[in-house]
Amino acid sequence: MECYTSDSGDSDSREQKTLDLSSQLLDSTSISLELSGIIDEKDCAENYEIMLLNSNRIKALPDTINRFCNLKILDVSHNGLVSLPDVLKNCPLTSLIAKNNLLRNESLPKCFFSTKNTLRELNLSGNQLNFFPEQILDLPSLKYLYLGGNNIVNIPKDIWKLNSLQILSIGGNQIVDVPESVGALTSLQALVLSDNLIEQLPPSIANLNQLRSLLIHKNRLKTLPTQIIKLKCLTELSLRDNPLVVRFVRDMTFQPPSLLELAGRTIKLHNIHVLAGDVPFTLLRYLKAAQCCVNPKCRGVFFDNRVEHIKFVDFCGMYRIPLLQYLCSSKCITGSWESREVDSNPHSHMMRKVLLG
Structure with a gap:
């Protein structure tokens, strides 16, 4: 899912618009000299829209990048970057790829947004972030956000501000809770929450009516919300390596x-x-x-007092997974009505499309 594209036409224009300095073992000093040479000698910095600096030995980005006033895509992944300062504020970036570096929360720019910056894709996967960078919430036009492989412990409640998101990839972190506000991301097509510490999903996930892929493997899920059957567009659901075991909780017995x-x-x-x-x-x-x-x-x-109940539903005709539902009383658990409800469910056709594993 992590990709970027160029809208250039023929191969000549594509070569002119792309500056490829990737995989040359260049350090920060060498990169600075290379970019200065292009600016001073060739005087053609404005021609480049794509700059590939990935797979080098860069620890800091040179200020000269600001001279590339038409730069739209910047790939600085697979380096040793320890900071990502505000040197990019004058570039009209639409895609910033900085995965697999040494970036921490305090080493990120205070603001990813500027008058020229129209970020659509941001990739900070494989760094050393401890929490969700709040400054990302100021990017309402962001469509693709990759934060996997960090140490993030939270998804902020204000995630709803990113209502243009189509892909949210935040797997491989330390996340325990998924806030209800995730359900406000109604443009979302792919949600990657795999390899975390999540114990349950919010019912609001049913509002993601464009969701096609939901990856929640390698978590601590024991049940799924019943509302998940409302996701008509869902074609990929990965559940492996979750407990997904039955549990009955009857709070009314202990809390009248x-x-x-x-x-x-x-x-x-x-x-x-x-x-x-x-x-x-x-x-x-x-x-x-x-x-x-x-x-x-x-x-x-x-209202607040309810009885949690588990209903097993067939997926793909061979898997039975537990869906979590709520009852008003423990007396409502009769058993006989559950099978009839599953058989008559208008969304049961969706289950046959789901892929497990």
Whole structure:
């Protein structure tokens, strides 16, 4: 999935627009001299739109890169970069590839955005980042983001700001939780969360109606949210190396519903109209948060107090995976209605398209 392309026409124009200094074992001093020579002697820096500096020995980027005023793609991957300063702020970059370096959060530029910078692709995979770089959230036009192979422990709740993302690759980190706000990335086509410490996915994942690939292997998932069956475009689902074992949790046995919960259920069950002004706004918002019991024989609702239940569903006709669903009461677990629900599910055709492993 990690790629970049040139829109150049014939081979001559492509050669003119690409400066390829990759795999030449150049260090920072040598790169600086090379770029200065192009600027001073050839005076053609403005001709280049693509610069390939990958697979060298560069620890710092020279300021002379700013003289390449039409630079759109910069590949500095597979170097020894320890910093990525603001030397690129004058380049109209659409793609910055800096994977497999020694970059830390504090060594990144304070801002990836400038008046000339229209980044569409950012690749910081294989570095030493400890947390999600907050400055990336200021790139609303970003389509491809690669942060795999770091030590990132979080996905920020403000991830929804990147609502143009088509690919989010953040596998191979130390992530435990996936926030509900991931569901706001409705343009997402590929989501890579593999090789982390994730124990559950949020139900909001059902909002990713363009998602084609979901890679969640090598995690700590014991169940999947039932809403995953709503992903009609999903054609690749990788689940291997997850526990995915059955577990029954009946919180109501240990935590009886509160008076607020009981009152809210009664209002919803008997369809009692509550208008704004009659009760506090916080109570109105609470009543709107009611969720229906998934048991088709039950008309009940619940708010905070619920019973977790596992339903096994066939994938590809040979795998049975547990989907997590919520019930309003432990009495709703009858067993007999589950198989009928699976057979009549209008999204069951999607399961046959899913690839496991």
